[in-house]
Amino acid sequence: MDVEVQIPKGLLNKIVDAGIKMYPKEYGGFLIGFYSEDFKTLHITETILPSEYRNSKYSFERSAKGIKGELKRLYSLNPKQHYVGEWHxxxxxxTQFSITDLNAMIEIAECKTVGINNPTLMIxxxxxxxxxxxxxxxxxDKKLLRYE
Amino acid sequence: MAINKKEYLQEVLETHKMSHVNSLLDKYRDKRKSIKEALEEHYTDKIYSPLNSGSYAKHTAINTKFDLDVVVPFKKKSFSTLEEMFDDVFDFLNETYGTEATVRKQKVSIGIIFYSDNDGDEISIDIVPGRELNEDQYNEDNKLNLYVHSQYGLLAGKTHLLTNIKAQIEHIKSRDNERKIIRLLKIWKSSNNEDYKSFLMELITIKAFDKDSISGDLCEMLESTMEYIRDNITKDGFTLSDPGNSGNNVADTLESWQKENLSSKMKNMLDRIEDNSDNLKIYFPINPDFKENEDTKSSEGYGVKTGASTFSIPTQNQRFG
Known part of the structure; x- marks a missing residue:
């Protein structure tokens, strides 16, 4: 794939801070953003943190409960912001993904309520x-490709 | 007909992507993992977690020439001298891998080159031992002292080198445009057998972007960076500060005549490309192993499912590991 991803430093810092607060357990959230007109560049603009989750040093399970309203609000912005993937x-x-991570992304890409074919995973x-x-x-296509 | 320089250079980068050699890369990752585990098992609480470094970690690797690097941060009290640390790691790696690989001392690292496997692949991993500068502070300041192996000559008269690998990686990590130019300059270096250090090309590219506000399309950015190198590398007082150690001026690793040479090579390339854009192909060749036919050329971007909009509701519950 010939694609790029961009994330503002401020958002990266926000994600890092949220992750460090949960140390030594894993933690994560949803990635929000939009694609460029030619669908070659993903601009990540926001994260939504889950209201319900379970975590340990080696696993993180999040729920999507309660985020639909926020997703709708973000989609009404210009440009439309939408769910583009996950971070943990x-x-x-x-930063190497695990088999559990790959299986999670397969399930996400195949989920009927997810409209994108190529969700992004940030570790x-x-x-x-x-x-x-x-x-x-x-x-x-059932693989996770490292961005270059 | 003159080539479209921007599109041509994009194809050069595409054909040199590491993703084309994923199965080979898997072998490298497996070897790296087993070496890291062996080091952690052997040195237990004498070390902090080994850290991936080098061009792959920095996203500046090209598929025609690469290795994987691992930095092993030792605690301050683990060895009384840096030489002792370096020799001990060499002895351990030689005992462990000596029958399946060539293990050799290099300037600041220990190289392990595994013998060719059934596919003819030769896996090369560099291990860089370093000792924390300040006791119990590595997790905070990431500062390491590396041993400089004397057989390869001293670095500006030094037997050790202070560095901060994490700072070096962070220096480049979020700079997408700079990384593209660095990869192009590495392709030039590799395909034209130029001996300049990749680290030097990396630092001078970043400095060019910082000082000259380089912008435009891929070709314009490349040409502006080459002009910066042409015009600045030979100037008195021109410095390239190592982000891991501001006292280390990487420009000093070049003799005056080498700087003159680099400047004139950049001038020559710029002139010849201006004369005829086809000359780009000499300096920045496509990797023929991964060149796509015009008919099958992929311009695949992110996909949206047929009939769907990008508005999505993620899976209800999802577990990651």
Whole structure:
């Protein structure tokens, strides 16, 4: 795929802060954004944090309960902002996705209420006080491709 | 007919993407993982978690020439000298992998080159041992001292080198345009057998963007960066500060004559490309292994499901690991 992703530094910092607060457990949320007119660039503009979740050092399960209203509001903006993927942390671990992560993205891409074919996954490696590294992956045909 | 320079350079980048060599990359990742695990098992609480570094971590790798790098941060009290640390890591890696790979001491790293497998693939992983500068502070300041192996000559008379690998990675991580230009300059370096250090090309590209407000399309950005190198590398007092150690001026790794050479190579390339845009193909060749036919060329972007809008409601519950 010939695609790019862009995220403002301020939003990245907001995501990192949310992740570090939950250290040493994993944490995550929904990615919101819009595609360029040629559908080559994804601009990530916002994150929604889940109101319900379960987490441990090695897993994170989120619910989408209660976010529909916020998604509707974001879609009414110009340009329309919509759900584009997910992020979660790997405390003291690498940014490499797990099989669980790949399976989650397969389910998301195949979900009937999800209108996009290529949701994005962002994984952040963090420690107790800071971001170690982060990586974006784009889902395509049962694979997660690292952005280059 | 003259080529469309912007489109041509985009194709050059596309054919050099790491995603074309995913199965080979999987072998590299597997080896890297097993080496990291072996190091963690052997050194236990003497080290912090090993860290991926190098061009792949920085998203500046090209598929014609790459290796994977791992930095191993040792605690301050783990060894009394940097040389002892370096030798101990070499001995351990040589004992562990010596029968299946060539293990050798390099300037600041230990190279492990695994013998060719059944597919003829040779996997190369560089291990960089470093010792934290300040006791128990690595997680806070990320500062490491690297040992400089004397067989390869001293770096400006030093036997050690202070660095901050994380700062180096962060320096480039969110700079999309700069990374494209760095990859193009690496393609030039690799295909024309130029010996300039990638780290130097990386720093000078970032400096060009910072100082010259470089903008425009891919070709305009490349040409502006080359003009910056042509006009500045030979200037007295021109510095390229290592983001991991501001006291380390990477421009000093070039002798005066090497700087003159680099400047004149940039001038020559710019002149010849201006004479005839086809000359771009000499300096920045497409990787023929991954060139697509015009008929099958992919211009695939993000997809929206047939009949759907982009408005989506995500799955109700989802587990990640």
């Amino acid at each position: 942390t790997h405390p003291d671990n690498s 952040l490696s963090i420690n107790k006080s800071r971001l170690n590294d982060f990586e974006f992956y784009v889902y395509n």
